[in-house]
Amino acid sequence: MASLRRFRLPASPIENSVEGRAFVFSGFAVAVLAVVLYGDDYIVPAIGVAATAVGHVVSYRERAQKRGTRRQVLLAGLVFASLAYFIADSVGGLFGGVLPQANFAILLVAITSFDLKTRRNCYSSFWISLAILYLAAVYAWDYPFGILLALWAICLAGFWAASHLRRMEARVAVPIKAVAIALAGALAIGVVAFILIPQPNLEPSGPVLVSLPNYVGFKGELENPALPLIQLSGDPSGSTNSVDLHFRGRLGDAPVMYVRTGAPAYWRGLVFDTYRRGVWTASLQGFSTVQPYVPPHLLPPAPPDNNGTFVQVFRVVRPLPGVITAAYPIQSLYAPVSSLREDPYGTFRTPDLLRPGQTYSVVSYLPNITADVLRQDPYVFNPPDETAAYMDKGNLSPQAQALAAQVTKGHDGNEYDLVMALTTYLQQNYQYTQQLGHVPGGRDPVDWFLFDAKKGYCEQFATAEVLMLRSLRIPARLATGYSTGEYNPVLDQSIVRERDAHAWVEVYFANHGWVPVDPSPGYPSLAATQFPSHWAAAGIARLIPHLTISAPMAALGSLGALAVIPIAVAVGVLVTLAWAWMRRRRRTVVAIRAAPGESELLRLYERLQRNLGRRRAPPETPLEYLLHAPLANPVPEGERGILEEVTQAVNEGAYAGRWPDRERLHELSKRL
Numbered sequence: 001m002a003s004l005r006r007f008r009l010p011a012s013p014i015e016n017s018v019e020g021r022a023f024v025f026s027g028f029a030v031a032v033l034a035v036v037l038y039g040d041d042y043i044v045p046a047i048g049v050a051a052t053a054v055g056h057v058v059s060y061r062e063r064a065q066k067r068g069t070r071r072q073v074l075l076a077g078l079v080f081a082s083l084a085y086f087i088a089d090s091v092g093g094l095f096g097g098v099l100p101q102a103n104f105a106i107l108l109v110a111i112t113s114f115d116l117k118t119r120r121n122c123y124s125s126f127w128i129s130l131a132i133l134y135l136a137a138v139y140a141w142d143y144p145f146g147i148l149l150a151l152w153a154i155c156l157a158g159f160w161a162a163s164h165l166r167r168m169e170a171r172v173a174v175p176i177k178a179v180a181i182a183l184a185g186a187l188a189i190g191v192v193a194f195i196l197i198p199q200p201n202l203e204p205s206g207p208v209l210v211s212l213p214n215y216v217g218f219k220g221e222l223e224n225p226a227l228p229l230i231q232l233s234g235d236p237s238g239s240t241n242s243v244d245l246h247f248r249g250r251l252g253d254a255p256v257m258y259v260r261t262g263a264p265a266y267w268r269g270l271v272f273d274t275y276r277r278g279v280w281t282a283s284l285q286g287f288s289t290v291q292p293y294v295p296p297h298l299l300p301p302a303p304p305d306n307n308g309t310f311v312q313v314f315r316v317v318r319p320l321p322g323v324i325t326a327a328y329p330i331q332s333l334y335a336p337v338s339s340l341r342e343d344p345y346g347t348f349r350t351p352d353l354l355r356p357g358q359t360y361s362v363v364s365y366l367p368n369i370t371a372d373v374l375r376q377d378p379y380v381f382n383p384p385d386e387t388a389a390y391m392d393k394g395n396l397s398p399q400a401q402a403l404a405a406q407v408t409k410g411h412d413g414n415e416y417d418l419v420m421a422l423t424t425y426l427q428q429n430y431q432y433t434q435q436l437g438h439v440p441g442g443r444d445p446v447d448w449f450l451f452d453a454k455k456g457y458c459e460q461f462a463t464a465e466v467l468m469l470r471s472l473r474i475p476a477r478l479a480t481g482y483s484t485g486e487y488n489p490v491l492d493q494s495i496v497r498e499r500d501a502h503a504w505v506e507v508y509f510a511n512h513g514w515v516p517v518d519p520s521p522g523y524p525s526l527a528a529t530q531f532p533s534h535w536a537a538a539g540i541a542r543l544i545p546h547l548t549i550s551a552p553m554a555a556l557g558s559l560g561a562l563a564v565i566p567i568a569v570a571v572g573v574l575v576t577l578a579w580a581w582m583r584r585r586r587r588t589v590v591a592i593r594a595a596p597g598e599s600e601l602l603r604l605y606e607r608l609q610r611n612l613g614r615r616r617a618p619p620e621t622p623l624e625y626l627l628h629a630p631l632a633n634p635v636p637e638g639e640r641g642i643l644e645e646v647t648q649a650v651n652e653g654a655y656a657g658r659w660p661d662r663e664r665l666h667e668l669s670k671r672l
Contacts, residue, residue, distance in 0.1 A: 012119050014119075015119045015121070019162040020163040022162075023155045023158040023162060024056070024116070024125055025053065027152050028052060028109055028126075030148055030151045031133040032106060034133055044103040045103075051111075052113045055114040059115055062117075086101070105129075105135070106132060112128075119163055122163075126155075133148070241282060243459060245463060253498065255318070255495055255496065256318050257314055257318075258314070259314055259315075259493065260312065260492060266481060266483060268326065268327070268328045269481035270479075271506070274389050274392065275467060275478075277395065280463070280478050283389040284387065287349075290342055296331050305368045306368055307368050309364060309365055312362045314361070315358075317357075319353050320354040321353065322349050326364060328514075328516075330363070330364050334360060337350045369528040371420075380508055391473065393468075393471045396467040396471055397446075401471040405472070415509060419469065426519040430455060431456075432456070433456070434457050434499070436455065450464055458520045459503045462505050463503075465517070466478055469505070476506065478505065479503065479504050482502055483500045485500045601660060608646055622651055623647065645668060646668060
């Protein structure tokens with residue numbers, strides 16, 4: 001029994017502060033407000049707030065009463081009923097399916113509010129409200145959410161202060177003038193920051209929803225909403241999808257999706273490998289059906305040289321074809337659909353359109369792709385996966401083939417330099433435009449682009465490079481999707497618009513697979529995903545979770561559970577050294593600030609108390625200690641005189657500021 005008591009938490013005091021309970025309720029109300037604003041849900045939040053208010057009143061009135069068995073059974077039953085609601089709402093969407101996790105947490109707070117007796121219970125309610133706030137934060141896409149977070153933090157600080165003041169029987173009050181000045185200063189700083197920090201210039205077109213599973217299955221066809229670059233039709237395998245260079249749709253400014261990510265990237269969708277008479281198609285047919293959550297073991301292994309992974313959350317704001325666009329290579333993904341289909345190029349498709357409000361999440365690898373790394377890759381003259389289409393230069397004219405050979409002459413020392421020579425040539429000698437018009441009848445789009453117009457849009461730049469690389473025996477293919485979009489490093493968010501629809505080149509390197517290369521002017525030649533370095537501290541913070549494990553860490557990992565021991569020892573040593581340094585520094589500061597002779601006299605006083613075997617109690621004055629010390633232990637006659645002199649010196653120094661000089665202290669210490 002004694003061993004069990006050792007692990008039992010100490011009793012928490014009954015919370016008697018009305019103000020503290022008001023702060024607990026206010027923190028919960030702030031979290032519920034976030035759910036209402038960002039989840040477009042009203043019924044359960046309204047019921048939860050009303051029930052919680054009643055529960056706080058009941059639990060405060062009965063705070064000193066013993067918990068009854070019947071009430072505990074009733075509350076437990078309500079908790080299980082809330083859990084059943086959560087399961088029904090999450091799986092079947094019976095109650096609207098809007099933020100079911102947050103609704104479950106709201107109901108949990110409402111139920112437990114009838115039993116908030118102790119301070120620990122109140123803190124538990126606070127932590128649940130923090131979880132509610134987090135669920136809303138996942139889908140908060142603007143700055144005002146920071147106001148809600150600040151309000152919740154104020155409520156937490158207010159509860160802490162109110163509960164402690166109540167314990168000390170002090171009145172809960174704040175200096176109105178000081179608080180007003182602080183709030184005005186914070187507001188001014190916030191306004192200045194709001195003006196200086198870049199803002200998204202577009203409001204979301206609809207409520208942010210948590211997507212629940214869509215049980216629409218594949219019907220053998222794909223619906224075809226407007227998509228600027230790609231023409232979709234019929235077969236869900238993607239074999240009849242195409243990109244026609246003879247014309248393209250207009251690209252407007254309307255947003256198509258928002259992407260929450262710490263690393264802006266190219267959002268790849270469909271891939272094409274066969275070019276005939278100005279039209280790109282995909283030669284590889286077939287697909288495999290997978291579950292809506294695709295774990296890492298069902299996807300290709302991690303690149304051998306990578307900097308970790310990063311997460312993207314996509315929110316669709318207009319109807320889009322059922323194609324999962326994401327940064328590649330993918331480590332895992334989840335889409336709220338009944339199932340997914342993966343084509344031979346690694347692209348995933350959904351059974352139905354992606355509709356406004358839907359979200360899906362993807363975890364992607366961050367390949368370590370740099371010029372120095374790629375220069376070490378050997379040439380690849382055989383197509384990967386034995387796909388002959390990757391080496392097919394189509395109907396590229398002899399004139400275009402001669403241009404490719406001429407541009408890359410002298411740059412064939414390695415594959416990367418050859419690819420970059422051609423990419424740089426296209427970027428520097430041709431003009432990018434989205435106002436080109438149609439290709440003249442009877443003309444090949446690539447030849448017309450290279451030798452006549454000398455300007456074009458991304459599909460023409462990418463097509464010309466793919467075919468010219470193939471003529472140089474470099475495997476390449478066309479990738480389509482969206483460029484990064486308008487990235488905001490403060491919000492970690494990209495606004496992707498119609499005009500961001502993009503096409504680029506994927507070149508095969510022996511040690512790195514398909515590497516994105518972009519020949520369009522104004523875009524990075526090597527389109528590798530990187531963390532933005534907008535501020536030094538933020539850049540370091542983003543990089544820390546993605547650092548590659550070094551050899552020492554790998555050796556520790558091989559120890560299994562025993563690896564905790566050296567880590568714990570290292571942390572303990574660091575904490576001990578930091579504590580010792582802070583303690584020594586504090587003593588030094590105190591000694592510097594103290595008057596001459598003060599610290600030496602107090603140390604002598606401490607030494608006297610140790611010799612007498614009784615220390616002075618905190619509320620006891622030096623004179624009271626002088627009178628009562630002999631009652632506990634007899635004081636030798638010699639030390640009695642020293643105690644009287646030291647007591648007098650302490651009083652004179654503390655109350656009159658007259659501290660003894662060093663000679664006097666040396667004399668007293670010598671006598672002791």
